[in-house]
Amino acid sequence: MSLPAAQPEPKPSLTVRAVLFDMDGTLVDSTAIVEQVWLEFAERYGLDYDEILRTSHGVQAGDTVRRYAPEGADVVALTAELGDMERNRTDGIIALPGAEALLESLPDEAIALVTSADSILAGIRMRAAGLAMPTTTVTAEAVTRGKPHPEGYLKAAALLGAEPADVVVFEDAPAGIAAARAAGMRTVVVGRAAAGHDADLGPGMWRIPDYSAVTVKTVAHDDGGHLITLTL
Structure with a gap:
């Protein structure tokens, strides 16, 4: 008698009002x-x-x-x-797999770029990777305290009119992850985990290798905003 096939675990699904992205290592491989x-x-x-x-x-x-x-x-x-x-160096800059499609599937008024790069460098790298720059950006010159301080992420959420609990952050670097967690935001760590590293993920945290498998469903809300469901 054969045993029943193991069922795959359901993919995590997050419903938020705003989505924030780091740039280097998260959207852009530089x-x-x-x-x-x-x-x-x-x-x-x-x-x-x-x-x-x-x-x-x-x-x-x-x-x-x-x-x-x-x-x-x-x-x-x-x-x-x-x-x-x-x-002055852009050779080899590429977008992470699935990043372009994900950005295009999200409403521009519900997303922001939060990066430790200045606005000029951010523009250069996003263009080099073939990615559209979100209208809302929080770059190095827009904050007084950089990551791991949460100022940048809190400022981006405020600009989008979203409460921290209604935001998800995509990050790859320890300083950025710490900033997102300090801001009280759910956090998706982008990048392949080293052996055993997933054990470091706490409540409200997930990990993806890239955006290839991420899907989006957006529903207009009565208040004029959006409810965005991301399946990881």
Whole structure:
């Protein structure tokens, strides 16, 4: 007698009023450029490149320069130099699988980009990846405290007229995930998990490798907004 086939677990389904996206590593794969720029910075000053990479992902460049630059260095000038390097390098930038289709399926008035990049760099990278920029964006110059502080995500939710409990954030970096969680928002971690890493996911958190399997259903709400159901 054969045993009945195991039934697949139902996919998680989230209903929200607004969807917020990080950019680098979440919508756009710019890993090669980011690593190249930080390697040049580390080599110039004899710094620990691996440590810089470990702590810089998702954080504003100026905060990383301030943390690692040698004493007496001109942090403002160094940050501007690194910014110029990043803005002039676009080779290899691509969108994550399914990102373009997902953005196109969501109402523009219910989404926002929340990134540690400045507005110029964000525009360059989104264009290089072939992605449309959401009308609502919160970039580095729009906040006084960068990730992992929740200011950016809270500001984006307010601009969209949504309460934190009615928002989902798509993020990939520890600093960004911490910011979303501190803002009281449900969080989808984008990227393939290392062995055992899923154990770090707490309540109100999920993980997807990319957007290939994400589906969207949008219903107009009586108040003029939307109820968006994302199936992961």
